[in-house]
Amino acid sequence: MTTTQQNTVTDTDTETVIGDARERIDALDDRIIGLVQERIAVSAVVQDARIASGGRRVHLSREMEIIAHYSDALGKPGTALAMTLLELSRGRV
Numbered sequence: 104m105t106t107t108q109q110n111t112v113t114d115t116d117t118e119t120v121i122g123d124a125r126e127r128i129d130a131l132d133d134r135i136i137g138l139v140q141e142r143i144a145v146s147a148v149v150q151d152a153r154i155a156s157g158g159r160r161v162h163l164s165r166e167m168e169i170i171a172h173y174s175d176a177l178g179k180p181g182t183a184l185a186m187t188l189l190e191l192s193r194g195r196v
């Protein structure tokens with residue numbers, strides 16, 4: 104096998120690895136989006152119940168717990184992710 108042929112095989116393998124991994128990423132992203140949509144719906148149940156009983160939409164101490172949970176698990180970007188999830192779930196404050 105010549106060097107050029109070896110490189111061709113290697114390039115094909117690389118494309119297969121990348122293509123397969125990207126399919127898995129796309130499938131994971133679909134599941135993550137589904138989970139985010141589910142989170143938004145469950146959060147609405149909590150907010151609606153609180154508002155119906157005379158409370159407010161926003162519960163800051165609970166938000167601090169959620170942000171801490173994400174930042175403990177994922178570091179500083181976890182904070183941004185938690186804040187994005189909260190904004191998606193209760194709108195902008």
Ligand SMILES: O=C(O)C(=O)C[C@]1(C(=O)O)C=C[C@@H](O)C=C1
Pocket residue numbers: 146149150160161162163165166169188189192193
């Ligand atoms: O856990 C609550 O009390 C909620 O209302 C849910 C939720 C959330 O999406 O996590 C939404 C708004 C509140 O400010 C805090 C948290």
